[in-house]
Amino acid sequence: MLAIFKREFISYFKSPVGYIALALFSFISGYLFSISFDEQYISMAANILNVCSFFIIIVPIVTMGLLSEDKKRGTDVIFYTAPIKLYKVVLGKYLAAMSLFGIFFLNFAVQMIITKIFGGVVDAPVLTASFTFFALAFLFVAIGTFASSISDNQIVSAIVTFVIILVIQLLPQFGTFLSSVVVSLMSIIKISTVENVSKVHNAIESAFNWLDPMQRINTAQVGILSPLSVFYCLSFAFFFLFLTYRILEKKRWSQS
Amino acid sequence: MSMNTNRTRSLINATDKRVSDLKLFSFGSIVILLAIILVLNILLYVTLNSTLNIDTSSTSQNTISDVSYEYLKSLPSNTKVRIVGLFTRPTTLKDTAYEYIVPLLDDLEEKSDGKVTVEYVDPNVQPSIINEIDPDSVTDIRSGNRLYQYAVCCDGKIRFVNPQADCFNFDADRWLYYEEYLPISNKTESAFINTIINVTSQSAEKAYFLTGIQEDSSHSTITGILASMNIESVELDVNSADFKIPEDCSILFILCPDVDISENVQEAIKDYINNTTHPCNIVVSLGIDKENISEDYTHLNNVLHEVNLEIKNNNVFDEDSDYSVDPDNGFFKANLTGSFANNNSTGLVFYRLARNIEAYNSTNTNYVTEPIALTSYYVSLIDLQEFDDEGKNKETVSNEPVNIGMVSYSEGTSNQVNVFVFGSNLFTSDSFFSNRSSNDDNYQFMRSLLGNVFSTHEHVDVPVKSLLTYYIDMSKVNQNSVGAISIIFMIAIPLVFVSLAWIVYYRRSHL
Incomplete structure (x- = not known):
């Protein structure tokens, strides 16, 4: 697994992809930091969480080649012939992508040092925001890894990752829309009372909000670390990695 | 020939069955794992919800204080207070008034042991909420004036908490001289707890x-x-x-x-x-x-x-310029004693x-x-009924505060x-x-x-919390440092990585 991790991690810097992702991330985080600096009001926790909104662009770039590149080149056959478990392949590649996020985070470390130099505050909510940043990264990179396993075309993988993250980010809007539709239907078929309309409306919206990891972690904005939300992200990251593993394994038995 | 064909067929059938079994196992394991993850998350959410949350804010702005907790505990177990935010629950909290309100209310609901519920309903999306909380039209909620406020209801009583005006103290001088509202402290908890007291207790006065x-x-x-x-x-x-x-x-x-x-x-x-x-x-x-x-x-x-x-x-007219706010309109300040x-x-x-x-x-x-x-020590007192020879109000000067x-x-x-x-x-x-x-x-x-x-009235003296501030040392910041930070973080660093990407790409394409 270590060998796969090393190979994948180094490959980020042997191709333009890693540098482009770093450039993009540096620009986004730098832009937010510069605005805060200009306003002389720097909340690093807010900046870190704001960058999470841009995962929809950054994650597809980082993960699009993880498995699809091997498929395209045919080098994925090594995974099936070498004496290595498939889950180690998935984990090695996944951790390599996550390590890149670790390098991304160095941007924030530099910004925190500058904030301190200029007499700003770097307090405990920064730690909460950092946990949240990595929890979301774990989830979205797992989604990207899964998307990369279903196609041998990097662009297709990137688009699939983008669409899945977009759908996740739009879950609250879907919830609002669906609850309005259900409430309308209830009034059409005349089963709506003031109380049950309210209950149904709230229940649907709450359910969709509950499913949206971005919504669940938004309390981190104000310094609340929610272990359940972190667990939610990590458990679904595990699910997508398992899905990836199953897709790789399918190739083994479907070809025999 | 026929034997060979049969053997091949049976081999194919065996392979198909194995593939079909593996497919079923694969699909089944995915579904089972998804179900386990969903059930586990739901169970944890239902049983623990926000009890595991850790408030890392330096002012404990997201957690109710002990006095509020003790008050909530003292409420009868059948108390049902409903707090309804008359708007959609805000998703972006940072740098808004709701930063200090939404998480605190979540904590209040959590610690109330079911006595207080908090919900967010936009009356524009769900107009029925108005009839639900104010069926007898005892408030001005139908005029739309209460939109974006919190309604606190209990047993037919309804009170409103304004997320801006009621939840913060503001700098009066800032308003006076710049007409800007600058919040200086956070009294959200006090506002809500005392409103709950208000709707749960009986008034006789x-x-x-x-x-x-x-x-x-x-x-x-x-x-x-x-x-x-x-x-x-x-x-x-x-x-x-x-x-x-x-x-x-x-x-x-x-x-x-x-x-x-x-x-x-x-x-x-x-x-x-x-x-x-x-x-x-x-x-x-x-x-x-x-x-x-x-x-x-x-x-x-x-x-x-x-x-x-x-x-x-x-009519009191303060002649001391330090006490004048708008002397043309007779607007002054005075010392409380x-x-x-x-x-x-x-x-x-x-x-x-x-x-x-x-x-x-x-x-x-x-x-x-x-x-x-x-007033100050230099005041004119303009008599409102007596006039001098020129028909002007008589005026006397006091060198003592009035x-x-x-x-x-x-x-x-x-x-x-x-x-x-x-x-x-x-x-x-x-x-x-x-x-x-x-x-x-x-x-x-x-x-x-x-x-x-009315200090003998039931109330909870909840301490006011200070607001978080992330201002940097303004004396260290100038136009040059702002420019340098922008250039370094927005241009120089990304440009270095883009250059490296181009070099790597160039080398690969010329291998």
């Missing part, structure tokens, strides 16, 4: 506002303060037959009358002061910017003489075209008078009497408060004053 004397009829700000203390406000017409102050009157307001009270009203108030069996409170405010410029309030003064106070018939100095955060109040209030020399030793607000507000309280009487008289209507005027906010010094002063009068 009433405040009466005298009407029929061309008074300041708009007093919703004072009514709001009283409502927050669970005191009902009622109007009392002086022209009614057999006028008398009702026995259940806890406080009587005479707000900025343009005409004097009649003799029978005078006697009724005197009777109220001298014979009521429970604590008696009277608040009088005057305003000479209305039609009562030369009114000498003979009967009202007769009442006040009873408690050793007197309204002087002059004695124990009243702690009634707001600055120890100052504002007044406009105020009358001078003084102690009245009488032999009645049952009442002690004290100044509430004093009172624009005084209190008289009883000592040695069987019942507690407090009479507060203010020479300016800026202490009670809706038109003044509506242009400002609850940050206003006069508002804070009045709220504190009434709070002290």
Whole structure:
């Protein structure tokens, strides 16, 4: 697994992809930091969480080649012939992508040092925001890894990752829309009372909000670390990695 | 030949079955894992919800304090308080007022043990919520004025908490000089807990506002303060037959009358002061910017003489520039004195075209008078009734501070009497408060004053929390440093990585 991790991690810097992702991330985080600096009001926790909104662009770039590149080149056959478990392949590649996020985070470390130099505050909510940043990264990179396993075309993988993250980010809007539709239907078929309309409306919206990891972690904005939300992200990251593993394994038995 | 074909067929069938089994296993394991993850997350959410949350904010702004927790615990177990935010639950909290409110209410709900529920319903999306929380139209919620506020409901009672005005203290000077609302502290917890107290407790006290004397009829700000203390406000017409102050009157307001009270009203108030069996409170405010410029309030003064106070018939004009706010419009500031100095955060109040209030020399030793607000040491007193040879109002200069507000309280009487008289209507005027906010010094002063009068009322003294601030040291920041930071972080660093990407790409394409 270590060998796969090393190979994948180094490959980020042997191709333009890693540098482009770093450039993009540096620009986004730098832009937010510069605005805060200009306003002389720097909340690093807010900046870190704001960058999470841009995962929809950054994650597809980082993960699009993880498995699809091997498929395209045919080098994925090594995974099936070498004496290595498939889950180690998935984990090695996944951790390599996550390590890149670790390098991304160095941007924030530099910004925190500058904030301190200029007499700003770097307090405990920064730690909460950092946990949240990595929890979301774990989830979205797992989604990207899964998307990369279903196609041998990097662009297709990137688009699939983008669409899945977009759908996740739009879950609250879907919830609002669906609850309005259900409430309308209830009034059409005349089963709506003031109380049950309210209950149904709230229940649907709450359910969709509950499913949206971005919504669940938004309390981190104000310094609340929610272990359940972190667990939610990590458990679904595990699910997508398992899905990836199953897709790789399918190739083994479907070809025999 | 036929045997070979059969063997191949059976081999294919066996392979197909194995593939089909593996496919089923693969699909089944995915579904089972998804189900386990979903059920586990739901179970954890239902059983633990936010109990595991860790509030890392330095001011504990997201957690209710021990006093609030103890109060919630003391509520009867069948209490059902419903807090409804009349808007969609905000998703972006940072740098909004909701940053201090939404997580705190979540914590309050969590720690209330089911006695308090918090929900967010936008009446534009779900209009039925209005009928649900105010079926009898006892509030102005249908006018749309309450949108973006929180409704706190319990057993048919409903009160509102404004997320801006009620949840923060603001810098009064900032508003005064720059017309900007600058929040300086967070009192969200106090606002909600005391509103919960308000809707869960029974009110037996009433405040009466005298009407029929061309008074300041708009007093919703004072009514709001009283409502927050669970005191009902009622109007009392002086022209009614057999006028008398009702026995259940806890406080009587005479707000900025343009005409004097009649003799029978005078006697009724005197009777109220001298014979009521429970604590008696009277608040009088005057305003000479209305039609009562030369009114000498003979009967009202007769009442006040009873408690050793007197309204002087002059206009206070502070000549000290440090006390002038807008001298052209007669707008000045005054110092709160004695124990009243702690009634707001600055120890100052504002007044406009105020009358001078003084102690009245009488032999009645049952009442002690004290100044509430004093001017500077350099004041002109413009007589409102006497004129000089040129027809101008006579003017005298005082080198001593004069009172624009005084209190008289009883000592040695069987019942507690407090009479507060203010020479300016800026202490009670809706038109003044509506242009400002609850940050206003006069508002804070009045709220504190009434709070002290009714201090025996049930309330929880929740500490005000400071606001988080992330300002950097402005002395270290200049135009050059801002430019340098922008160039380094937005251009230089990304450009280095783009250059490296280009170099790597160039090398790969020329291998």
